Amino acid sequence: MPDFLLPDLGEGLTEAAILNWHVNVGDTVKVDQIVVEVETAKAAVEVPVPFAGVVSALHGEPGQLLPVGAPLLSVGGFAEPGVTTSAGSGNVLIGYGTAPTTRRKRVRRVETPAPQQQQQQQQQPKAAAPGVISPFVRKLAADNGIDLATVTPSGADGIIRRADVEAVLAKPKDGRRIPLTGVRKAVADKLTTSRREIPEATVWVDVDATELVAARAALNAKTDRPVSLLGLIARFAVAGLKKYPELNSRVEGGEIVLLDRIHLGFAAQTDRGLVVPVVRDAGELSTRDLSAAIGERARTAREGKLAPADLTGGTFTVNNYGVFGVDGSAAIINHPEAAILGIGRIIDRPWIVDGAVVARKVCELTLAFDHRVCDGGTAGGFLRFVADCVEAPVTALGDL
Numbered sequence: 001m002p003d004f005l006l007p008d009l010g011e012g013l014t015e016a017a018i019l020n021w022h023v024n025v026g027d028t029v030k031v032d033q034i035v036v037e038v039e040t041a042k043a044a045v046e047v048p049v050p051f052a053g054v055v056s057a058l059h060g061e062p063g064q065l066l067p068v069g070a071p072l073l074s075v076g077g078f079a080e081p082g083v084t085t086s087a088g089s090g091n092v093l094i095g096y097g098t099a100p101t102t103r104r105k106r107v108r109r110v111e112t113p114a115p116q117q118q119q120q121q122q123q124q125p126k127a128a129a130p131g132v133i134s135p136f137v138r139k140l141a142a143d144n145g146i147d148l149a150t151v152t153p154s155g156a157d158g159i160i161r162r163a164d165v166e167a168v169l170a171k172p173k174d175g176r177r178i179p180l181t182g183v184r185k186a187v188a189d190k191l192t193t194s195r196r197e198i199p200e201a202t203v204w205v206d207v208d209a210t211e212l213v214a215a216r217a218a219l220n221a222k223t224d225r226p227v228s229l230l231g232l233i234a235r236f237a238v239a240g241l242k243k244y245p246e247l248n249s250r251v252e253g254g255e256i257v258l259l260d261r262i263h264l265g266f267a268a269q270t271d272r273g274l275v276v277p278v279v280r281d282a283g284e285l286s287t288r289d290l291s292a293a294i295g296e297r298a299r300t301a302r303e304g305k306l307a308p309a310d311l312t313g314g315t316f317t318v319n320n321y322g323v324f325g326v327d328g329s330a331a332i333i334n335h336p337e338a339a340i341l342g343i344g345r346i347i348d349r350p351w352i353v354d355g356a357v358v359a360r361k362v363c364e365l366t367l368a369f370d371h372r373v374c375d376g377g378t379a380g381g382f383l384r385f386v387a388d389c390v391e392a393p394v395t396a397l398g399d400l
Helices: 115-123 135-143 162-169 182-197 210-219 229-243 287-302 376-391 393-399
Strands: 003-005 015-021 034-039 044-048 053-058 065-067 071-076 200-208 249-252 255-258 264-266 268-270 273-275 316-319 339-343 347-353 356-370
Touching (some): 182 273, 200 376, 210 393, 229 316, 229 339, 268 287, 356 376, 376 393
Antiparallel strands (some): 015 065, 034 044, 200 356, 347 356
């Protein structure tokens, strides 16, 4: 009866939490059939089984955290013709392969205690350890400083379940506690690293986005490939990075590394928390292609189907926090990048045009940058370039 172990998910990930089982005990599975969905610190991933047979056991329940190499499920019964259960199928995860492994039994030497030691051991009462099967439950308790010996078990045979630990966390006297796990923990770690390591400075400017809104309407008048406002501003940001390459860089050791390619990240809010999908080689895309790529990745992110590779490798990030109804924000740089461009809401405000006060659609742009890679002149030049493009988008698009 082979065990299917949680595979190496890549990107330095060492654990994953079970989200949903797609099979039950007794089901027949085929090679590369999706059997479970797990959540890593990067994204939700569907995991296929590398051999065929009948599911005899599921080693975990939704919400349980498993380390890489731990059993996911056991398969017995028949195997498909020509399929050997000792080798990987080559398709455990989309984007990741498997390599054949050889399992060896570990031999443990057991020494028999001396008669006097045996007598002492028999005389000493043994304390019963708390019944905890799930490593996720054990970690949840440890992270929140809960002594499992004080938790009342509700499971069969005195097993402490996740709900038992969460009941302790939910006691009114301590307030509600929400453990940092999965995507939320990964984001928290990255933001903490950014604040700790990057000497950050921020510049901002109000811009007249009236012509930007009009240009978008004109571009989308007769087409099945509409352009979003975020797509337009992202295109201007990419053009700005070509003029000011210091902002498309990172600090490694004692050196500033200027990057040749622009991989544009954008902040996206999902049910699992904030993620930053990446559009690779954004500097080579047209305005419509870039806008379409952003829209497609945003939809995939909300569905929780982005691969870990789609969330790494960004060189610059744009953050449209205007969708939350706010004007400005001192955004945190997405470490190890050097800058992040923030976009506030577009609203009608009084604006002076040709000496007269008129209503215009105004937006605030904010740039947070790593002061190690450039000074305020470069950061201000980049932000002013993007602002000029927003205020005269037709001219800007004609020159790009």
